Amino acid sequence: MARILVVSNRVAPLAEGQVATGGLAVGVLDALKEVGGIWMGWSGEIARESGTPRAEQGSGGLSLITWPLSQYDYDTFYRGFANSVLWPVFHFRTDLLHYRDEDYEGYKRVNRIFAEQLRRVAQPDDLIWVHDYHFLPLAQHCRELGMQQKFGLFLHIPFPSDQVFRTIPHHADLARAMAAFDLIGLQTNDDLLAMRDYYERHLGASTSHDTVVLNGKATRMGVYPIGVCPEDIQSLSREHRNSRELIKLKSGLQHRRLIISVDRLDYSKGLVERFRGFECLLDTRPKFRGHVSFVQIAPPSRADVHGYRNLRRTLEQTAGRINGRWTELSWTPIRYMNRSFDRPTLMSFFRASQVGLVTSLRDGMNLVAKEYVAAQPEDDPGVLVLSEFAGAAHELAEGALLINPYDTAGMARTLHTALDMESSERKHRHEIMMDVLRKNSLAAWRERFMDDLKGV
Numbered sequence: 349m350a351r352i353l354v355v356s357n358r359v360a361p362l363a364e365g366q367v368a369t370g371g372l373a374v375g376v377l378d379a380l381k382e383v384g385g386i387w388m389g390w391s392g393e394i395a396r397e398s399g400t401p402r403a404e405q406g407s408g409g410l411s412l413i414t415w416p417l418s419q420y421d422y423d424t425f426y427r428g429f430a431n432s433v434l435w436p437v438f439h440f441r442t443d444l445l446h447y448r449d450e451d452y453e454g455y456k457r458v459n460r461i462f463a464e465q466l467r468r469v470a471q472p473d474d475l476i477w478v479h480d481y482h483f484l485p486l487a488q489h490c491r492e493l494g495m496q497q498k499f500g501l502f503l504h505i506p507f508p509s510d511q512v513f514r515t516i517p518h519h520a521d522l523a524r525a526m527a528a529f530d531l532i533g534l535q536t537n538d539d540l541l542a543m544r545d546y547y548e549r550h551l552g553a554s555t556s557h558d559t560v561v562l563n564g565k566a567t568r569m570g571v572y573p574i575g576v577c578p579e580d581i582q583s584l585s586r587e588h589r590n591s592r593e594l595i596k597l598k599s600g601l602q603h604r605r606l607i608i609s610v611d612r613l614d615y616s617k618g619l620v621e622r623f624r625g626f627e628c629l630l631d632t633r634p635k636f637r638g639h640v641s642f643v644q645i646a647p648p649s650r651a652d653v654h655g656y657r658n659l660r661r662t663l664e665q666t667a668g669r670i671n672g673r674w675t676e677l678s679w680t681p682i683r684y685m686n687r688s689f690d691r692p693t694l695m696s697f698f699r700a701s702q703v704g705l706v707t708s709l710r711d712g713m714n715l716v717a718k719e720y721v722a723a724q725p726e727d728d729p730g731v732l733v734l735s736e737f738a739g740a741a742h743e744l745a746e747g748a749l750l751i752n753p754y755d756t757a758g759m760a761r762t763l764h765t766a767l768d769m770e771s772s773e774r775k776h777r778h779e780i781m782m783d784v785l786r787k788n789s790l791a792a793w794r795e796r797f798m799d800d801l802k803g804v
């Protein structure tokens with residue numbers, strides 16, 4: 349059987365007790381644990397020079413190869429081009445685009461370092477599965493080194509419309525380099541159409557439903573919505589329903605109803621809009637004052653990247669203002685925590701809450717939405733309130749209550765509906781969503797992508 353080599357910027361920690369946050373880490377770790385393989389990426393360390401690799405053996409045939417980056421490579425590749433150009437633009441935030449030539453050079457240089465590491469390890473029959481926007485030109489650099497293996501890229505984030513993509517300096521070079529992959533996987537059909545449209549209109553590629561041909565080289569494209577392991581989440585949340593953290597949470601709630609949100613602290617997640625939506629609920633519907641609490645868990649992320657510090661400040665101010673306005677001696681409306689919890693605890697929090705609130709302004713998929721649904725008790729499930737701009741809305745539209753995060757009053761109205769929803773309707777909606785989660789599970793995502801990569 350062909351080995352799988354996975355490449356992503358960060359690899360998940362293998363050691364017990366360490367928390368893997370972020371959809372890519374959680375999704376890939378679960379997928380690789382099942383089949384084994386080698387996962388390669390940045391170790392998270394800064395060293396004098398980029399590139400001395402270290403290998404680590406995990407359980408179940410999974411091993412990691414990681415290496416450090418130099419401060420300059422980290423600044424230009426990671427903070428610079430990847431997270432100050434590609435991340436904002438792919439999330440339609442051209443106002444946050446911050447481009448410098450040296451960052452683009454750093455991005456390409458680090459991609460070449462990754463290509464060299466890959467060449468050292470890869471065997472001729474390996475399937476190489478590359479993840480995300482950090483490595484758009486990786487396959488091209490590998491081809492330049494003579495590598496002939498099959499290369500697949502999965503893009504975890506949205507692909508923007510053509511006018512937005514063109515705001516990236518060197519967009520055509522990037523897109524030409526991406527065509528060196530044999531298969532490109534996207535989260536939704538909208539992303540696929542946007543990408544195909546760009547190739548057709550701007551690079552003159554000939555396209556069919558699932559293939560782009562550029563200069564005689566064909567690249568397949570497909571939609572592979574990333575999923576979760578619903579059974580694992582169900583049992584995790586059930587087994588930890590008496591955990592210490594959950595008991596603490598419940599004693600603070602004193603039988604009040606709970607709205608919960610969990611996100612990396614990122615401007616794409618619509619956190620400020622969400623706080624305003626909850627404020628509007630309290631403002632316009634007095635019956636909820638003192639009776640509903642909102643818990644926001646938001647582990648900090650990319651704190652050293654332009655745009656993220658301001659977000660943290662704005663959120664603290666907004667939560668402070670809302671709490672200042674409404675808090676009573678025995679009730680705090682918003683509990684806003686900049687910390688992470690272990691996965692079982694998080695799933696038990698989901699299970700104990702009546703509403704899961706996801707308000708992304710743009711999101712490739714949003715695994716939290718799927719985890720929230722999977723963690724619910726079947727006999728008394730909570731309601732998922734979900735942004736129509738999260739990829740997950742493509743699959744969960746029938747069971748979730750969809751919102752537009754820019755519509756504050758609409759969000760409050762929908763929260764009201766969710767909090768008052770009868771048990772029979774909640775169960776019905778939950779069943780519909782569970783069917784989707786079982787069908788589009790994480791295993792199905794991995795198998796479909798790998799089968800297609802083998803077949804190209």
Ligand code: GDG
Nearest residue numbers: 369370371372374504688689690691711712713714715716
């Ligand atoms: C990218 C795309 C796409 C969060 N806080 C804690 C914690 N998490 C876990 C969640 C979930 C993951 O991190 C977050 O995944 P999302 O999908 O919601 O978002 P991104 O990190 O932006 O992921 C996204 C994803 O890739 C996969 O393709 O869906 O659109 O942006 O699993 O549970 N986990 C723990 N403690 C926390 O405090 N243990």
